[in-house]
Amino acid sequence: MHFSPFDHYLPRESVLHALEARPKVVATLLFALSVVLLPDGAWMGFLLAWGLLVAASAAGGVGMGYLLKRSLVALPFLLPALSILFTLPGRPLFRLALGPWLLTATESGAVRFLSVLLRSWLSVQAAVLLTAVTPFPEVIHALHHLRFPRLIVAVIAFMYRYLFVLGDEALRLLRARQSRSARVDARRGGGTLRWRAQVAGGMAGQLFLRSYERSERVYAAMASRGYRGELLVMHPHALQRRDWLFLLLAAVGLALVQCLGRCL
DSSP, X not given: OOOOTTOOOOXXXXXXXXXXXXXXXXXHHHHHHHHHXXXXXXXXXXXXXXXXXHHHHHHTTOOHHHHHHHHGGGGGGGGGGGGHHHHSOSSEEEEEEETTEEEEEEHHHHHHHHHHHHHHHHHHHHHHXXXXXXXXXXXXXXXXXXXXXXXXXXXXXXXXXXXXXXXXXXXXXXXXXXXXXXXXXXXGTTTSHHHHHHHHHHHHHHHHHHXXXXXXXXXXXXXXXXXXXXXXXXXOOOOOHHHHHHHHHHHHHHHHHHHHHHHO
16 A cells, blocks of 8 residues: 555554553543533643643653644634634623624633633544554454444444555556646647546546445455454453553543642
8 A cells, every 4th residue: 555644653662552552542532521521711721631641642752743733633623613702792802893793702702712722632632642652453443342333443444444445546546647648638628627627527436436346345355254343353452550550540640630620
């Protein structure tokens, strides 16, 4: 495979890499839940939660720059939350004229928006750290052992695996287009936006047909080999003392986050 932008695992020799996948998945889910449960404006709680992320990234040999860069992908999805600035009642901060409307941003709206932004940003950083220190197949098997719905786990596993296959198919289609477009025929509209849209539409159709045919062949091959909806591995997935110690430290840290966020 040549197309691998979805694989964010960073092979390292670190404390987090040596842990079993289940405690890391549980700690990540508890971290996201703890951050979501913090009240609005609990700045010390958010700061301590970010400090836990910094410590975990150092223990995993992952730089904070990597987490910050990867977590920026969540910011565009928070743009609709900007409406909170102008919908909550409170002390006015500034006014924004938008055509015939005059929008007033309030202090309570700013606190709510910043809190939502920090919750999302910290949760995404935790998820990025999880995928950086844990191979994705191990995450899938951890979800299976944690009794997540089998159908959802299977869908996630196959989606992840065949995104790479679809990426390779798309790369081959792009390479074929480039090899046949060395010279653009201006009389046929080559190079215009309309021509490029037609070519892109044809490529999308070809990719769909190839993906459908490949899925039929893959299902037939897996069914002939005894696949019954469960991915089997040779890894024992046994929890050790260090895994329980990690869960204990994570629970204590998140309890401190809640106490600090609600008391200060």
